[in-house]
Amino acid sequence: MNQHAVSREVHQRFDADGFVTLRQFVNGAGRRELLANVDRFVRQVVPQLPSEHVFYEDKNDPATLKQIQQMGEHDPSFHDMLTTGDFRKVAEALLQAAVVPVNLQYFSKPPGVGRPTPPHQDGCYFMLDPCEAVTMWLALDDVDAENGCVRYVPGSHKRGMREHFRTQTLGFSQGIVDYPTTEDAQQEIALPARSGDLLVHDALTIHRADGNHSAVRSRRALGLVYYSVRAQKDSAAHAAYQRRLTDEMKASGRI
Numbered sequence: 001m002n003q004h005a006v007s008r009e010v011h012q013r014f015d016a017d018g019f020v021t022l023r024q025f026v027n028g029a030g031r032r033e034l035l036a037n038v039d040r041f042v043r044q045v046v047p048q049l050p051s052e053h054v055f056y057e058d059k060n061d062p063a064t065l066k067q068i069q070q071m072g073e074h075d076p077s078f079h080d081m082l083t084t085g086d087f088r089k090v091a092e093a094l095l096q097a098a099v100v101p102v103n104l105q106y107f108s109k110p111p112g113v114g115r116p117t118p119p120h121q122d123g124c125y126f127m128l129d130p131c132e133a134v135t136m137w138l139a140l141d142d143v144d145a146e147n148g149c150v151r152y153v154p155g156s157h158k159r160g161m162r163e164h165f166r167t168q169t170l171g172f173s174q175g176i177v178d179y180p181t182t183e184d185a186q187q188e189i190a191l192p193a194r195s196g197d198l199l200v201h202d203a204l205t206i207h208r209a210d211g212n213h214s215a216v217r218s219r220r221a222l223g224l225v226y227y228s229v230r231a232q233k234d235s236a237a238h239a240a241y242q243r244r245l246t247d248e249m250k251a252s253g254r255i
């Protein structure tokens, strides 16, 4: 990690835009080791995961793996990655608070079959008051417009929570009802990233991604979620929502 990753300038950009990019946050041998570790997790751990923690575009085809939840609960090295060290420090610096590490996820859009990520604000899933949290998105592959880079609406974190509806996208069950407004369309920007680049966004920042239109390039990333200790979670509502979602996904045969 760049020791000066959260300089005053980075902080100001995060506050103004609702996201910031830390280029080559993971690099060299650390990046190679992480990639090997992710491959090991996918090969060895994923086959044993409960169905609500691993999603496929087609559950009968392992090559269509699209999302893994709570990797830290299933593997000590990913637990350490989430709970100790540099990622947590960045979250603390940007939120200016002690943080609670909440989730380490894997996002993949396999070549040819990876579908779009609907426009959303993470806070809609988190159910926090105040809504103080960050999500980090670490590119494992080089990602651009062709294979589905993340797109943000700068400044949208200052305009409150938009109304969301229930989508049919596995792993992203909420989407913004009226996206894009004219303002959204004018302001949205694409964030191409190289393997090892870290994007960090506020829980209210609107973001989305296209599908993977490449027939050959993978598009993998890790997501790390941290809540500020100031944020109170509506745990009952959150658990009820997760239960309903899991029941629906099971009933429809998608997991």
Ligand SMILES: O=C(O)CCC(=O)C(=O)O
Binding pocket: 107, 117, 122, 135, 136, 137, 150, 207, 208, 209, 221, 223
């Ligand atoms: O990888 C993606 O397409 C979306 C990730 C995302 O929504 C997030 O990190 O909050």
